[in-house]
Amino acid sequence: MEILTLHNDDVNSFEKIQAALIRYCEYNPMQAEQSAIIANHCGKVVIKEGDFMEILELEKKFLNLNITVTRSKTKMKI
Numbered sequence: 001m002e003i004l005t006l007h008n009d010d011v012n013s014f015e016k017i018q019a020a021l022i023r024y025c026e027y028n029p030m031q032a033e034q035s036a037i038i039a040n041h042c043g044k045v046v047i048k049e050g051d052f053m054e055i056l057e058l059e060k061k062f063l064n065l066n067i068t069v070t071r072s073k074t075k076m077k078i
Contacts, residue, residue, distance in 0.1 A: 002055035004048040007068040008039045017067060021047060024061050049074060 006017070017039070018032035025048050027035065038045040047069070048058055055071050062069040 001049060001074040002052050002071055003046050003074050004055050004058050004062075005044050005070050005072065006035065006039045006047045006062075007044045007070065008042075009068050012065075012067055014040075016065070020062060020065055020067055024058055 006021075014033075014036045017036045018029070021027040021032035021035055022029065025032075035045050035047055048055060050058075059069055059071045
């Protein structure tokens with residue numbers, strides 16, 4: 001499993017971030033707003049968890065919009 005993390009930046013507007021979350025992560029407007037606020041205040045927020053290919057495709061879409069995201073592996077639970 002992989003996770004995609006959205007990072008705060010001083011470039012993109014809340015509206016652009018929210019629109020991308022709604023379009024690509026299928027968030028509702030409230031979820032998108034909350035995630036944008038969390039990233040702004042905490043510096044980052046996990047926006048999606050899934051298999052490698054799904055997260056890789058999402059990462060490309062966000063990076064094409066110049067929205068800072070990182071992809072990483074989830075820690076396995078035992």
